[in-house]
Amino acid sequence: xxxxxxxxxxxxxxxxxxxxxxxxxxxxxxxxxxxxxxxxxxxxxxxxxxxxxxxxxxxxxxxxxxxxxxxxxxxxxxxxxxxxxxxxxxxxxxxxxxxxxxxxxxxxxxxxxxxxxxxxxxxxxxxxxxxxxxxxxxxxxxxxxxxxxxxxxxxxxxxxxxxxxxxxxxxxxxxxxxxxxxxxxxxxxxxxxxxxxxxxxxxxxxxxxxxxxxxxxxxxxxxxxxxxxxxxxxxxxxxxxxxxxxxxxxxxxxxxxxxxxxxxxxxxxxxxxxxxxxxxxxxxxxxxxxxxxxxxxxxxxxxxxxxxxxxxxxxxxxxxxxxxxxxxxxxxxxxxxxxxxxxxxxxxxxxxxxxxxxxxxxxxxxxxxxxxxxxxxxxxxxxxxxxxxxxxxxxxxxxxxxxxxxxxxxxxxxxxxxxxxx
Numbered sequence: 081x082x083x084x085x086x087x088x089x090x091x092x093x094x095x096x097x098x099x100x101x102x103x104x105x106x107x108x109x110x111x112x113x114x115x116x117x118x119x120x121x122x123x124x125x126x127x128x129x130x131x132x133x134x135x136x137x138x139x140x141x142x143x144x145x146x147x148x149x150x151x152x153x154x155x156x157x158x159x160x161x162x163x164x165x166x167x168x169x170x171x172x173x174x175x176x177x178x179x180x181x182x183x184x185x186x187x188x189x190x191x192x193x194x195x196x197x198x199x200x201x202x203x204x205x206x207x208x209x210x211x212x213x214x215x216x217x218x219x220x221x222x223x224x225x226x227x228x229x230x231x232x233x234x235x236x237x238x239x240x241x242x243x244x245x246x247x248x249x250x251x252x253x254x255x256x257x258x259x260x261x262x263x264x265x266x267x268x269x270x271x272x273x274x275x276x277x278x279x280x281x282x283x284x285x286x287x288x289x290x291x292x293x294x295x296x297x298x299x300x301x302x303x304x305x306x307x308x309x310x311x312x313x314x315x316x317x318x319x320x321x322x323x324x325x326x327x328x329x330x331x332x333x334x335x336x337x338x339x340x341x342x343x344x345x346x347x348x349x350x351x352x353x354x355x356x357x358x359x360x361x362x363x364x365x366x367x368x369x370x371x372x373x374x375x376x377x378x379x380x381x382x383x384x385x386x387x388x389x390x391x392x393x394x395x396x397x398x399x400x401x402x403x404x405x406x407x408x409x410x411x412x413x414x415x416x417x418x419x420x421x422x423x424x425x426x427x428x429x430x431x432x433x434x435x436x437x438x439x440x441x442x443x444x445x446x447x448x449x450x451x452x453x454x455x456x457x458x459x460x461x462x463x464x465x466x467x468x469x470x471x472x473x474x475x476x477x478x479x480x481x482x483x484x485x486x487x488x489x490x491x492x493x494x495x496x497x498x499x500x501x502x
Contacts, residue, residue: 102157105168105183108191112141112181113150125190131300131406143393143400144196146386148174162294165192171199184297193297195404206259206266209274209487211494215239217276224285225314229292233258233285233315236272237324245329245353245500246281246322247271248315250308250345252336255290260335263483267335267469270488271496278497281325283315303412308334308341313348329353331500334360336440336468342429343421354428356496359440359468362419362447366398368440373401375438379478419451428457430499432492434466436477459499463492 104123111119117138121129155171162184170181177198184193208214217238224231238244249268251260259266272282288311289296296302312332320327331354334342339360346355361368373394377387399405422429429452433445445462452458463470467477471486 101166101183101185101189102159102168104185104189105157105170105181108183109154109170109181113145115142115145117141120191120194123191125186125188125192127300128190128192132404139393139397140400140404141196143390144179146390148177148179160294162298165298167294167297172196182297184294193404195297206269207485209270209490211277211490212270212273213277214273217273222283222285222318224311224318229288229311231285231288231291231311233283234272235319235322236276236282236284238276238279238281240279242281242324243326244279244281244324245331246283246319246325247275247331247333247356247500248312248319249282249284250312250332250334250338250341251287252338255293256287257290258284258286260284262469264485265469265471265482265487267471267488271333271493274488274490274493275497275500278501280497280500281319283319285311285315287311300406301408302406303408304337304341305344305412308338309344309348312338312341312345316349316352329500331356333358333496336360339440340365340418343418343425344416346425346427347421350425350427352427354430354500356499357429357431357448358470359433359437360418360431360444360448361440362417362444362451364416365413369398369401370394371441372439376479379476417451419448422448423452423455426455426457429455429459430496431458431460432470432495433460433462434468434470435462435464436466436473437468438477439468461495463489465489466492 108120108123118134121134121137151172151174153173157168157170159166159168164187166185168183168185172179172181179196180199182195182197183191186192217236219234219236222233222235224233249271258268260268268284272284275282288307316330316332319325319330330352332342332345332352333356334345335358339357342355342357342360346352374391377383377391383391393400399410431448433442435442442462449460465472466489467473467481469482470488470492472489473481
């Protein structure tokens with residue numbers, strides 16, 4: 081009876097703590113929206129203060145408020161226990177966007193992490209593209225790795241005897257699911273079903289930042305290599321142990337950030353039969369952030385004073401566009417030259433680029449071309465009508481275009497399949 085009473089008191093204490101932290105998070109948000117950042121910053125843990133200064137946090141929060149203005153509404157706080165911390169989320173809504181204000185509290189009641197993050201993309205019904213023939217392939221669930229960062233995935237396998245060549249799909253930036261879902265589009269599912277229809281097995285998996293987004297919120301030394309490279313290498317290792325997969329014909333395909341990291345994946349796994357880069361940048365991420373922001377602002381014509389101020393701030397520090405990025409993430413990318421690293425490898429490469437892509441544009445495609453000019457086993461091809469998702473369109477590409485239903489281009493898919501089988 082005493083044990084039951086003790087458990088009851090512990091449960092009540094936990095609930096009271098969560099309620100208290102929800103109230104403190106609401107108060108913190110109120111101070112942030114009033115631009116009284118020093119009041120919120122005083123709650124940061126010593127480790128958090130080493131990661132980001134008051135001036136840096138103020139600049140990041142100012143950037144968001146200058147861009148979006150005052151929220152029109154907000155939802156009640158929601159708390160979640162994650163190991164030894166409590167994560168509190170308050171959804172905020174503007175007329176043009178929604179963001180979650182998130183605060184991770186440690187056992188001492190100090191802030192150990194805080195972010196403004198977009199809400200999860202709602203799942204949408206998938207319509208099979210014409211080049212996918214579901215009767216020609218099957219799927220089975222797999223798990224990438226066996227440690228605390230293991231990831232759920234799915235292997236799409238052609239029907240028949242095998243062994244089959246296989247491709248690992250590596251995501252772009254952000255917490256993507258295995259399909260690389262963006263609004264109504266699922267580029268990786270298109271790739272998996274389209275290539276499996278052509279006799280090529282495909283492994284896709286939920287990204288580490290998708291499966292463990294709350295857990296990673298408390299990790300202060302996270303890097304893009306851990307986010308992208310390590311799991312791609314583990315996925316390839318898993319394929320080598322599958323009886324119906326040809327271990328000598330393993331390929332890795334990286335889209336956007338995944339393409340940017342392809343040279344590191346090649347270095348980490350030099351036994352790959354080949355790699356494929358879809359809209360992978362060569363230029364540093366900081367340069368792309370400024371260029372993308374300026375492109376979006378100029379779509380409607382002249383820049384407003386707030387947009388000009390935001391752009392000027394980004395030019396001084398592009399990382400303001402990604403609040404909460406740890407210093408380790410930036411350090412991991414310093415001096416990284418994808419084309420130079422790829423030039424030192426003899427793994428065959430296929431590099432594809434959409435000419436309507438404003439996120440990673442033809443400047444990067446030409447840098448790949450120039451940087452790899454001395455390599456004989458590199459194939460490059462660009463497509464005039466395709467955007468960053470390799471979906472066809474006309475005119476200038478816009479962010480709104482990503483909200484329209486579409487499928488990965490059939491010509492690009494055919495080129496990938498033919499190159500792998502060749």
